[in-house]
Amino acid sequence: MASAAAERKVIRVLLVEDEEIHKVLARALLRSAVGGVELDEAGTGAEAVRRVRDGGASAGAYDLIITDGKMPVMDGHEATRRIRAMGVTTPIVGLSSDTFPSDVDAFIKAGADDFTPKPLSKEKLVRILAKFNLV
Amino acid sequence: MAAAALREQLNALLSSMFASGLVDDQFQQLQMLQEDGGTPGFVAEVVTLFCDDADRIISELAALLEQPIVDFDKVDAYVHQLKGSSASVGAQKVKFTCMQFRQLCQDKNRDGCIMALAVVRNEFYDLRNKFQTMLQLEQQIQAQQ
Numbered sequence: 001m002a003s004a005a006a007e008r009k010v011i012r013v014l015l016v017e018d019e020e021i022h023k024v025l026a027r028a029l030l031r032s033a034v035g036g037v038e039l040d041e042a043g044t045g046a047e048a049v050r051r052v053r054d055g056g057a058s059a060g061a062y063d064l065i066i067t068d069g070k071m072p073v074m075d076g077h078e079a080t081r082r083i084r085a086m087g088v089t090t091p092i093v094g095l096s097s098d099t100f101p102s103d104v105d106a107f108i109k110a111g112a113d114d115f116t117p118k119p120l121s122k123e124k125l126v127r128i129l130a131k132f133n134l135v
Numbered sequence: 136m137a138a139a140a141l142r143e144q145l146n147a148l149l150s151s152m153f154a155s156g157l158v159d160d161q162f163q164q165l166q167m168l169q170e171d172g173g174t175p176g177f178v179a180e181v182v183t184l185f186c187d188d189a190d191r192i193i194s195e196l197a198a199l200l201e202q203p204i205v206d207f208d209k210v211d212a213y214v215h216q217l218k219g220s221s222a223s224v225g226a227q228k229v230k231f232t233c234m235q236f237r238q239l240c241q242d243k244n245r246d247g248c249i250m251a252l253a254v255v256r257n258e259f260y261d262l263r264n265k266f267q268t269m270l271q272l273e274q275q276i277q278a279q280q
Contacts, residue, residue, distance in 0.1 A: 019188075019216070019219070019220065020184055021181060021184040021185055021188060021220045021223055021224070022219065022220070022223055024177075024180060024181055024184060025165075025181065025223050028168045028172060028174065028177060029168065031172065032168055032171055032172050070212070070215070097215065097218055097219040097222055098215070118219050118222055118223060119161050119219075119222045119223040119225075120223075121161070121164055122164065122167075122168075
């Protein structure tokens with residue numbers, strides 16, 4: 001799936017974040033770090049689950065999911081669990097300003113592949129994209 | 136005032152903001168994103184979002200800490216939010232004060248939280264004034280070009 005994304009030269013990213021300031025920053029960073037990006041956004045974990053399911057879970061709607069932790073309605077940990085329960089293997093990266101080991105563990109135990117502390121930066125994004133062979 | 140003189144004023148202001156620890160590398164990242172991405176209003180957009188968020192959160196915190204019984208979970212949630220947005224804009228002093236504030240929330244220390252709120256408010260007002268001056272100078276420079 002990662003090599004398909006690289007061939008396509010357009011990366012489909014789902015950003016799960018409820019706060020506008022973090023969305024604005026992530027949008028700018030993604031557009032700066034990646035030549036071609038199709039960015040979808042979800043404001044809650046519930047909306048993220050719906051987008052993944054409606055986008056065709058088995059078809060792999062997204063190449064990368066970046067999700068905040070604390071959000072209204074459904075948090076990022078629960079969304080990650082539910083996405084994994086659908087059989088989706090898309091890389092999921094937790095993004096939070098809570099960085100105690102227990103916060104990181106919560107994401108990993110839910111099924112996330114990686115965690116990066118807020119604020120998102122170009123360096124962190126490039127590392128994530130390289131890790132999952134998306135550039 | 137000529138654009139060169141305004142530019143000098145702006146550079147001096149930005150230098151002092153970095154030197155005093157008001158802002159950190161993350162703010163520099165925002166400036167670079169603006170330049171590299173060719174998006175002239177990007178820093179202004181992020182700064183404005185931060186200032187609006189911080190204003191709102193500080194009001195909410197003041198109201199929560201006035202209650203006869205303080206809901207420290209709610210206070211902590213707001214401080215967490217402010218810490219996150221201050222980190223994203225590079226508001227270093229505000230971010231560090233929020234970290235101390237969260238510890239006081241976890242200790243359920245009401246008086247400590249009230250003092251921490253006063254410090255956060257002062258740090259934020261100081262930064263907001265500097266951001267407002269920065270944006271005004273940028274607008275004046277743009278107008279001359």
